[in-house]
Amino acid sequence: EAQVTQNPRYLITVTGKKLTVTCSQNMNHEYMSWYRQDPGLGLRQIYYSMNVEATDKGDVPEGYKVSRKEKRNFPLILESPSPNQTSLYFCASSLRTSTGTQYFGPGTRLLVL
Amino acid sequence: AQTVTQSQPEMSVQEAETVTLSCTYDTSESDYYLFWYKQPPSRQMILVIRQEAYKQQNATENRFSVNFQKAAKSFSLKISDSQLGDAAMYFCAYRTFMEYGNKLVFGAGTILRVKS
Numbered sequence: 001e002a003q004v005t006q007n008p009r010y011l012i013t014v015t016g017k018k019l020t021v022t023c024s025q026n027m028n029h030e031y032m033s034w035y036r037q038d039p040g041l042g043l044r045q046i047y048y049s050m051n052v053e054a055t056d057k058g059d060v061p062e063g064y065k066v067s068r069k070e071k072r073n074f075p076l077i078l079e080s081p082s083p084n085q086t087s088l089y090f091c092a093s094s095l096r097t098s099t100g101t102q103y104f105g106p107g108t109r110l111l112v113l
Numbered sequence: 114a115q116t117v118t119q120s121q122p123e124m125s126v127q128e129a130e131t132v133t134l135s136c137t138y139d140t141s142e143s144d145y146y147l148f149w150y151k152q153p154p155s156r157q158m159i160l161v162i163r164q165e166a167y168k169q170q171n172a173t174e175n176r177f178s179v180n181f182q183k184a185a186k187s188f189s190l191k192i193s194d195s196q197l198g199d200a201a202m203y204f205c206a207y208r209t210f211m212e213y214g215n216k217l218v219f220g221a222g223t224i225l226r227v228k229s
Binding site: 031033035040041042043044045048058088090092094096101102104106107109 | 157206216221222
């Protein structure tokens with residue numbers, strides 16, 4: 001089954017404790033992206049990757065890091081989480097072509113105390 | 114930069130009736146894609162319908178259809194014969210047509226409540 005998986009699905013942590021949210025897709029997609037969803041703001045792009053070893057900032061990259069060492073994986077790293085990073089996070093992937101429909105993961109709900 | 118505006122934070126509809134959700138966007142591009150996504154309580158993002166800007170014909174998917182007005186930069190979603198399972202948050206989204214432009218720009222969302 002074609003899918004995007006994220007782990008963990010729920011996470012409660014404390015300020016400053018490094019964490020990683022994993023994202024994996026099994027569709028051989030070149031393009032992967034992270035979004036955060038906040039009330040009244042919709043989803044906003046954090047980082048994206050056009051292919052292995054090719055990543056770039058989205059609209060709200062502060063406080064986040066990513067890496068793309070393998071085509072299927074695109075982890076999101078919060079090195080020193082703060083309460084304003086409490087949010088719902090989505091990973092998405094698609095083919096690089098202009099018609100590529102984006103597939104979303106199930107979301108990760110993060111609470112930073 | 115492109116922006117997407119959904120001016121209705123919440124809407125209600127009676128089961129079996131029709132409801133229209135509004136979306137406007139701002140762009141200087143002539144070719145692009147527009148989408149409606151549904152987010153039920155499970156939080157999963159589900160693609161409802163998509164429209165290519167170069168197509169004049171409005172997209173339709175079963176009970177879901179759009180009214181795409183390119184000159185007015187308007188992209189509304191009509192849900193016919195509303196069902197309880199349609200209750201969800203709906204997001205309007207824009208994507209550039211260019212090859213590298215896979216980023217989706219989302220509106221703030223509209224919560225749709227369906228009354229039985």
